[in-house]
Amino acid sequence: xxxxxxxxxxxxxxxxxxxxxxxxxxxxxxxxxxxxxxxxxxxxxxxxxxxxxxxxxxxxxxxxxxxxxxxxxxxxxxxxxxxxxxxxxxxxxxxxxxxxxxxxxxxxxxxxxxxxxxxxxxxxxxxxxxxxxxxxxxxxxxxxxxxxxxxxxxxxxxxxxxxxxxxxxxxxxxxxxxxxxxxxxxxxxxxxxxxxxxxxxxxxxxxxxxxxxxxxxxxxxxxxxxxxxxxxxxxxxxxxxxxxxxxxxxxxxxxxxxxxxxxxxxxxxxxxxxxxxxxxxxxxxxxxxxxxxxxxxxxxxxxxxxxxxxx
Amino acid sequence: xxxxxxxxxxxxxxxxxxxxxxxxxxxxxxxxxxxxxxxxxxxxxxxxxxxxxxxxxxxxxxxxxxxxxxxxxxxxxxxxxxxxxxxxxxxxxxxxxxxxxxxxxxxxxxxxxxxxxxxxxxxxxxxxxxxxxxxxxxxxxxxxxxxxxxxxxxxxxxxxxxxxxxxxxxxxxxxxxxxxxxxxxxxxxxxxxxxxxxxxxxxxxxxxxxxxxxxxxxxxxxxxxxxxxxxxxxxxxxxxxxxxxxxxxxxxxxxxxxxxxxxxxxx
Numbered sequence: 001x002x003x004x005x006x007x008x009x010x011x012x013x014x015x016x017x018x019x020x021x022x023x024x025x026x027x028x029x030x031x032x033x034x035x036x037x038x039x040x041x042x043x044x045x046x047x048x049x050x051x052x053x054x055x056x057x058x059x060x061x062x063x064x065x066x067x068x069x070x071x072x073x074x075x076x077x078x079x080x081x082x083x084x085x086x087x088x089x090x091x092x093x094x095x096x097x098x099x100x101x102x103x104x105x106x107x108x109x110x111x112x113x114x115x116x117x118x119x120x121x122x123x124x125x126x127x128x129x130x131x132x133x134x135x136x137x138x139x140x141x142x143x144x145x146x147x148x149x150x151x152x153x154x155x156x157x158x159x160x161x162x163x164x165x166x167x168x169x170x171x172x173x174x175x176x177x178x179x180x181x182x183x184x185x186x187x188x189x190x191x192x193x194x195x196x197x198x199x200x201x202x203x204x205x206x207x208x209x210x211x212x213x214x215x216x217x218x219x220x221x222x223x224x225x226x227x228x229x230x231x232x233x234x235x236x237x238x239x240x241x242x243x244x245x246x247x248x249x250x251x252x253x254x255x256x257x258x259x260x261x262x263x264x265x266x267x268x269x270x271x272x273x274x275x276x277x278x279x280x281x282x283x284x285x286x287x288x289x290x291x292x293x294x295x296x297x298x299x300x301x302x303x304x305x306x307x308x309x310x311x
Numbered sequence: 312x313x314x315x316x317x318x319x320x321x322x323x324x325x326x327x328x329x330x331x332x333x334x335x336x337x338x339x340x341x342x343x344x345x346x347x348x349x350x351x352x353x354x355x356x357x358x359x360x361x362x363x364x365x366x367x368x369x370x371x372x373x374x375x376x377x378x379x380x381x382x383x384x385x386x387x388x389x390x391x392x393x394x395x396x397x398x399x400x401x402x403x404x405x406x407x408x409x410x411x412x413x414x415x416x417x418x419x420x421x422x423x424x425x426x427x428x429x430x431x432x433x434x435x436x437x438x439x440x441x442x443x444x445x446x447x448x449x450x451x452x453x454x455x456x457x458x459x460x461x462x463x464x465x466x467x468x469x470x471x472x473x474x475x476x477x478x479x480x481x482x483x484x485x486x487x488x489x490x491x492x493x494x495x496x497x498x499x500x501x502x503x504x505x506x507x508x509x510x511x512x513x514x515x516x517x518x519x520x521x522x523x524x525x526x527x528x529x530x531x532x533x534x535x536x537x538x539x540x541x542x543x544x545x546x547x548x549x550x551x552x553x554x555x556x557x558x559x560x561x562x563x564x565x566x567x568x569x570x571x572x573x574x575x576x577x578x
Contacts, residue, residue, distance in 0.1 A: 180427055181420035188413045191402040198362070198400070200388035200482060201417040 006175050009258060010168050017164040021157045029156040031268045033228045036163035038248055038268070039261035040221035043174055044214030045249040046260055051210055052190030053107070057115030058245045060122050061092040061215040063237035065222025067132065068092075070140050070232045079144040081162045084223045092219020096212045104208040119237050126234035137233025140226055163224055170217055171257040177213070178257070182206060218245075247286070251293050253300015262301055315340040315518055316361065316392070316486055321370035323356055329542040330356035331367065336537060336544060338486075338520060343509065345529040345550065346522045348539030348563055354522045355397070357539070358488045361520075362394045363387045374486075389421060391485035397494060397522075399475035401463040407474060408446060408459045414481035415442040437483035445481070452511055453477040469500040476508055480515075487512060489521035493528055501525065505532050526564050530554055538563050 021029060041058050048055055065088030072078040072087050099118060106114055126132045142149065143159050150158040177183040185206050188196050193203045226232045235241060244267070252263025267286075274285035297303050316338040323331040330353045338344055346354040359365040361372055363384040371380040379387055402410050415435050419425040419442065424433035432441040440448070450456045453473050458466060463474065472492060479487055492508065493501040509532055512519050523529050529536060529550060536553040538546040540562045546553045553559055 176427060181416035181425050184413065184416050185420070187404055187409075188402045191404050192400050194396075195400040195402065195478070196417070197383075197385050198388055198394060199414050199417045199478070200385045200421055202385055 006257065007172065010172050010175075013258065013261075014164050014168045018161055021160055026156050029160045030228065031272060032265065033156070033160045033163045034225060035261060035265040035268045036160075036167040037221040037225040037228065037264075038245065039167055039264035040170055040224070041218040041245045042248040042252060042260035042264055043171060043257060044217035045245055046252070046254045046257070047174065047177075047186070047210045048214050049249060049254050050186035050190065051207060053207065053210075054112050054246065055115040055211075055214070056112045056239065056242050056246065057117070057119035058214065058218045059237050059239065059241035060115070060119035061096060061218035062222035062225070062241065062245070063119070063122055063126070063232075063234070064092045064095055065089065065219030065224075066226035066232045066236050067126070067222075068219070069223035069226040070138050073140040073227070074138065077141075079141050079149075079227070080147065081143045081145055081159055081224070081227050082166070084143075084227050085162075085166055085220045088223025088226075089216045089220040092222070093212055093216040096215030097208075100208040100211045103211060104204045116239055116242065119242060120239060123234050123237040123239075126237065133233070135234060137231055137235075139231050142230065143227040159224075159228055163228070166220060166224065167261055170220065171261070174213070174217075175257045182209060186210070247290060251290065251301055253297070253302040255299060255302035255306055259300060259302035266301065313340055314338070315375060316520075317373045318357070318361070319371050319373060321360060321367045321372065323360060323365060323367050323542075329353075331360065332542040334370070334542075334544060336547070338518060340518055341516055342518055343512075343532060343534045344518075344520045345533030345536045346520065346539060347524070347526070347529055347536060347553075347559075352539035352563070353542040354539050355490055356542075358394065358490055358520070358522065361387075361488060362392060388482065391482070392488070393479035393482050393484035393486070394488040395472075395476045395479060395490060395492060397490045399471040401471060401474060401478075403464050404462070406460050406462055407450065407455055407466070410463055410474060410478060411446040411449060411481065412442055414478045415445055418481055435481070449477055449480050452480075453507060469496045469504055472496055473504055473507070480511070483515070484517050486518045486520070489519065491522050491524065493523065493525060501528060502531075526554060 017032070024032070041062055045055060045058055068088045068091040069084035072084055078084065103111060103114060127135050132138070142155060145158050145162060185196065185201060189203055189206060196203050222236065225236070248263045248267045249260060251267060252259035270286055270289050271282065274282035278285070293300065314337040318334050318336045321331050321334040334357065346357065348354050356365060360367050363379070363382050363386070367380060371378050373379065374390060374392065379390065402413060405413065416425070418435050419433060422436040424436070434440055435442050435445050438445040447456070450459060453476070455470065455474060455477060458470055463471065466474065472495070476489065476492065493504060496504060505528055509519070521533070533550050535548065536546070536550045537544050538553050538556070538559045545562065546556045546559045554564060
């Protein structure tokens, strides 16, 4: 049997962030943290993609997570990054648990568009709500860590390390989940639901579980993004935000739990660079990048590493 | 012998078409029952009602005395009633070995073993070994070991059929329903496949009900035959008796047998 290299790979990534973080400029730490936030969402999307489901509405849970964190900060003055992430994840999980009863009945384009519709409902609600800041959104106070407010120069680093712990921790748990009988059922569900049911497993239950996990990760990512940016707005639930997550998930591929974070980092890098070079046509650069990946690396970025390993 | 599975006064129609008209049949434990009948006679409907895919309009299906009519297919599966398919239902993106592991994984999942917090490799319920070992064993038994790493989409028809049946062994079935196990399989392969399957089922004490169009296969492998015509069972008994029944010869196997008799007479 092959030895599982993933835990050590994840550990090395975490160590790299902790050690390398102080050497990075503030803007790079910001990109790195956002990459962890978006990577969490893409990690959840990867779980769904493995079972053959594409959600065009993960922004729903990203936004729920962000507004939960924002609410916690504004109403209860809780600025702790971890508490915000836990609360964001829990609220998103609860919402997904309820909506999952509906969504687990649908497949393919119906699943995708229904999830998109739900996220647009939330977008509409927030836009109409003055209490939630309408289209302007809300500002959130600076993050704290375990009750400590880091010095201004160190906030970005502290949040980046917290993000790395959360992201890598989640990646490890998802990696473990993929090894359980329920986790391994994903490709079988994608291939042949009839056979899965006639072997005695409930496809709907399996999809519901994956859907809730994906939402939990998205909620966590949303809370992290909120505290990092210091601002939340309804755009977080808009369908183009969901599109970015799918972009990242496709860029990354479904080969490994580390891939979504790499994909998100690359997405952030391309985005920043393209925006810098030509602010009006940055979408074109992103589109070109995605096109290249789909044509040359249909299994995503991770196939670069996977291929090298087997060669 | 005791009754394991029974259909009691089962009716089913699809619009104007009657697929089951007052079907009564008691299947005994450890028996091998062949279902024959022309296309549309109600054989597959019978199997689909036992496995929960279709619900009868009236009447009920009993398993060990328990009414299972209203159960979902996966709950019926969990009771030990498994089925194979006329068109093999496999996991197309996975290898033969992975197909088997997935089947065994479902058994682990249903038994609550091998979950998130388990550290060791748990034994598959009913098999007393970890999934990897059981998978090898079943593949070996069905002569599928040489195809282990092959993707199921590139397998020859007969091998796909065998794998479709072998997957059910993961669940340690008590009853196995085979829907045309030899359809789409070459004449030379037919008997080999049936031989292998029946031997394995006998060894495991599995009650087998199979739908079959080839009367040679039916007479050789079944201990009892149910002949279907127009949603009714028109004959029920030992294969030689049923296949010799005038009604059965007229409505079910007429064409097939007459052709053979004529050939024999000419020879």
